[in-house]
Amino acid sequence: MLPKSQQRDKQSLTIVVKIGTSSICNEVTHFPLLSNLSALVESVLHLRSLGHRVVLVTSAAVGTGLRRLNMxxxxxxxxxxxAxxxxxxxxLMALYDDLFGQFGxxxxxxLLTKNDLADRSQYLNAVNCLEELLDMGVVPIVNENDTISTQGIRFGDNDTLSAIMAGMIKADYLFxxxxxxxxxTDNPRTNPDAQPVTVCDDMATLMDKVSVSSMGSSLGTGGMATKLIAADLAIAAGVITIITNGSKTKNIHQIIEADRNAELTAPLHTRFVAKNNPLLDRKWWIQYGLHTAGTIFVDEGAAKxxxxxxxxxxxxxxxxxxxxxxxVAQQAVAIATRQGDTVQVIGKGIVNYSSIEVSRVKRCHSAEIANILGYVDSECIIHRDNLVRTKSL
Structure with missing residues (x-):
């Protein structure tokens, strides 16, 4: 018997929607923007009524706390x-529960930190929990656990978190x-010559064309640059990624419908085309779910x-x-080449030995490891099943 996730109607989509602080809280007063939130809830409910599964990634815990504390x-x-x-x-959660609760x-x-997903078993537990909630008809509301996360274990922003959520559950869309x-191509508020970018199928080319130096709001953690990073993560997992206006949440349904019916016109948005050969789940987890603890530099032969x-x-x-x-062994490291002062990261993998052990056996043949270390845990430093490249030829 197929698992529930494979028994769903082929018309059913899995959709991750990320909404930022500036769409939830007034930047000056910190009062909730109830019109935006109500429209978002109605849009999510409409998607649910069509049989789609929706995960909501939300910011604004700090903004909501500032209002409550009169800061x-x-x-x-x-x-x-x-605090x-x-x-x-x-x-914030009470507000969502009240709005969604009006419709039953x-x-x-x-609440997640990057550490929660660094362990493979915890990562899989999180995936299973999300899948079960969606199969139950529940709308998961996800946020970074800001009360315990620190710089070393942060996703960095909820754009990145939403992309990781989309990859975890193999979503069809990330909004x-x-x-x-x-x-x-530039900030339209300050540059009247800025042009809209409607489709991106090559992230490297896009980064040369656009300027995303402006930061997010005073309450948020990032601007458009973080959304490009998130889009890059999501499309690597095979997820179509859309940037659109948070005050026009009806756009979500209209964009999806226009994808299904060529006669319909979608509202203005930016689409990042998903890669045709997405990373497998384990390799995607290695690349994006694990903290990079160090770097191993390789020669030309190993790089090829x-x-x-x-x-x-x-x-x-x-x-x-x-x-x-x-x-230490079983941590993730970057794999790079170095020519003079130029360093190029070409991959990432889970090591079988610590940095001290690798330093001792570098440039040696596998048969020599036992003599040098006094033991052999593995013939290789990184097994191919635990290795993913981050650059193509």
């Missing part, structure tokens, strides 16, 4: 920001709701083997020329 601006001290987020998270729609809260209709059309070879000690950083 004018986000504090600079980390512990103070965490404000602790106050705001409950209030159950919701669930998931990044912002305060403009789409991505522009990694960058070959299909990774057929593991990384052996003989191809390693240098090691940077401190890591």
């Amino acid at each position: 004018a601006e986000k504090p600079s001290k980390l512990a103070a920001r965490q 404000v987020a602790a106050v705001g998270q409950g209030r 729609q159950p919701v669930a809260q998931l 990044l709701l912002t305060d403009v209709d789409c991505l522009y 083997a990694i960058l070959a059309p299909r990774i057929k070879s593991s990384l052996f000690a003989a191809g390693i020329v240098d090691v940077e950083g401190s890591f």
Whole structure:
């Protein structure tokens, strides 16, 4: 018997919607923008009525906490920001529960840090929990756990978190709701010559064409640059990614319908085309779910083997020329080449040995490892099943 996720109607889509702080809270007063939130809830409910599964990734815990504590601006001290987020998270969830509850729609809260997904078993548990909630007809509401996350274990922003959620559940769409209709070549508020970007099928080319230096709001954690990073993550997992206006949530349904019916015209938005050969779940987790603890530098021969059309070879000690950083076995490291001062990261993988051990056996053949270390845990430093390239030939 097929699992529930494979028994769904072929017309049913899995959709992740990320809404930012500027679409939820007034930047000055910190009062909730109830019209935006109500429209978002109605749009999610409409998608649910069509049989689609929806995950909502939300910001604004800090903004909501500032309103409750009558504070004018986000504090600079980390512990103070965490305290404000602790106050705001409950209030924010209560607001969502009340709005969705008016229509009898159950919701669930998931608070995550990057550490929660670094362990493979915890990552799979999170995936299973999300899938079960969606199969139950629940709308999961996800946020970063700002009360305990620190710089080293943060996703960085909820754009990145939403992309990771989309990859975890193999979503069909990721919608990044912002305060403009789409991505522009420059800030349209300051440059009248800025042009809309409607389709992107090559992220590297796009980054040369657009300027995304402007930051997000005073309450948010990032601007358009973080959305491009999130889009890059999501399309690598095979997820169509859309940037559209958060105050026009009906756009979500209209964009999806226009995809299904060529006679319909979609509202202005930016579409990032999903890759035809997305990373497999485990390799996607290695690349995006694991903290990079150090760097292993390889020679030209090892680099060519990694960058070959299909990774057929593991990384052996003989191809390693240098090691940077401190890591232990089973942590993830970057794999890079170095020519003079130029460093190019070409892959990432889970190591079988610590940084000290790799330093001792670099440039040696596998048969020599036992003599050098006194033991052999593995013939290779990184097995091909635990290795993913981050650059193509």
